[in-house]
Amino acid sequence: MSTAVNQAMVEKYKGNFLKEVTENVEEGNWVKMCMQCGVCSGSCPLGPHWDHPPQEIFMMIRANKREEVLSSTSMWMCTSCYNCIARCPRGLPITHIMHGLAHYSKRIGLKPKNQPTEKFGQMFWDNLTKKGRVNELKLGLGLYFKDGFAEGVKVAMSKQKLGMNMMKAKRMSPMEMLGGHGVSDLAGFHAMLKKAEELEAARVGENTDKK
Amino acid sequence: MAKEYSYYPGCSSQKGASSSNLEKSVETLCEELDIKLNPIPDWNCCGASIGYAGGGELPRMTLSARNIALSEKHHPDQDIVATCAACWLNTREVNERLLHNPKLKEETNIALQAVKLEFSGKKKVRHMVEVLIEDVGYDALAAKVKKPLEGLKIAGYVGCQTNRPFGIDGESFENPMYLDKMVETLGGEALTKYEKKVACCSGALMFSEPEKGQALVKDIIESAYDNGANMIVTPCPLCQANVEIYQDDINARYKTNFNMPVMYYSQLMDVAFGRNAKDAALDGNIIQSMELRKIADK
Structure with a gap:
């Protein structure tokens, strides 16, 4: 497209x-x-x-x-x-x-x-739209593994201390791996975003139609 | 009677998330000041500052518009209040942009039909700091102080998004004074010459461009040391995290020896108002301020 x-x-x-x-x-x-x-x-x-x-x-x-x-x-x-x-x-x-x-x-x-902020920004958007709220743990892990599995393990190992610090301070929770936070009206939330995306795509389409 | 507000907590304030200590310390603060924060039912993420990569203008507007519409429906007579800089900025910005752009507002409301909501834009969207300054006031805050933060030298780090593009009413973009005034109100010494007060911590780019981000944070911490600070204080959750949690990485990269506590204004208030370390969520900080803890344990 x-x-x-x-x-x-x-x-x-x-x-x-x-x-x-x-x-x-x-x-x-x-x-x-x-x-x-x-x-x-x-x-x-x-x-x-x-x-x-x-x-x-x-x-x-x-x-x-x-x-x-x-x-x-x-x-x-x-x-x-x-x-x-x-x-x-x-x-x-x-x-x-x-x-x-x-x-x-x-x-x-x-x-x-391969622009890192472009990649991370897209990951962030996908993460937040999935459940309506950001899952920081999955976002962080996704970031570590954005350049492939081997690189991800290396980065994750180097960030181990930081992760432990955050967990000790109760500012990171392994429970987020299982479901995690989200909005209750998820179906409505997704329908709303879909509509907004359609309207926006139509606007760009409109501009390409009328020559 | 308690002052009531329609509260937008935001993703990072949730249980087990990166600024859950801000949330806890604000909760304590509200108990002290007889403020009731009513969470917006079923609120969603605001898109933060990096949402633009995946989300176009209209989908992003719709995110905050849903929160505002929920607040209008459930808490019709209460101002919206946020504690997170990005949550506040996005919500206020969407509120204003939709009011200034009828076509965008119309399209947003079409999307909101999917959740049977409507945005009208009649509400004020405020930062918690504005509630403290405007609705409570410095004098009332001073009257609550039981344990003044005597002897503490504090670098007030306002950062970006609590300060620009809106900022706190009556303050300048280049040198806002409210955080220093709060510190003085609590009996601490505000380091008014702190050069990095409104510098950027790199925001979300700390994750995608760590070297560039850490270079910015290094200067923010170094300037606090140069000014003789015992700690940095900030109103912003991302500033707090970025300046606090990468100090090991920065020390390794730059051969520095940083160990600078980065606290929230709400934690300082809790301690000064006589609350204990647990209520002030001091355990939520990775780098402890022994001086502050001593006052809390007094």
Whole structure:
């Protein structure tokens, strides 16, 4: 599905990536407001680790660097600290735009390969939507084993002391392996999310239909 | 009569979860201050800060909208209160974004029909700290102090999401003072020159990018030592966990010798109000503050 949507988007917005972002990315209509002051890039706690800090991403969007932006690991460096939002003189919701670009890159199949935060973020979403509440134990173990079984055993061994500390402090429970916490109206919860996902997919579909 | 609130506890506060000590210490605090927190029936996860990878805008909005709608239905006259920074931020943000965007609100309400609920957005979504400052007040908090935290030098680590983008009313983003004021109210010494007060602990990226995350936390702890702190205090569960539990890893990586306790404001209040170590959930901390325990055991 993702490549088909990608192809449809390329055709629809030929040469106008800014318009594509404006119409399809969460809070993307704000991108045109950026005045390139760079306060966001200078305020980011992981700023040095971005291939293209937010200010640059905004200019690249205007310059039609579609693949470079959407396949970049940059947006996945966002820690959601909201420093950029608090300081942006133009009031851009930069945190949300970065989240939106990251999500959109997944939706159309251009996300970077083997990006750890992308993987962990998806695991987190799958974990919380399964029962309506996060199962921290399964999430943690899943994280250890995200790069395969052998690597997982190695990581789990190295984290043994941390796990024991947390269990001693009663802040981690082996009981979470068996069921664990969740919402009671699970059927309703799943139906609600399914509906929301359908409505959202229809919105993107709508944009690819009308040429 | 007790002040009542519609309470959103959040995933990490559940029994056996990573901030169950925050939950316990807030429970004690509420007993002391005659506050009744009524949990929102059948609440769900807010999506935290990393939910965007798998969840698009509308599904994520729907998560918090369900909680708000449940609160509107079951606790119509009570403000929503959260203790977790991310829970508070997401719930408040969704409340405001849906009110500002009629199309998003309409679509959210279509999805909510699946659980026979409706979001109206008439409620205030508040942080527990706001309840303490605005509804209880510093003077009333001071009047409760039985065992002042004398001699304790405390670095107030506010972090990110309790401070931005909303923050506590009347406080600045760059240098909020409420945590320092709370410490002083309890008789401790607030280290107002602590440089890392509003720095980021790396949030959820501590799990996916541990090296980058630990580099940030190293600076947060180092600055506390530089300022002569006995402990760090924070209102945020993820800040607490990130700054406390990786100190062994950081020591191994950077050849440091950190052993800095990281407490919740609610634990300090419980102890200052005369409650014992168990009620203040001090056993829930991996690095103990012997000084604080001594006051609790007095």
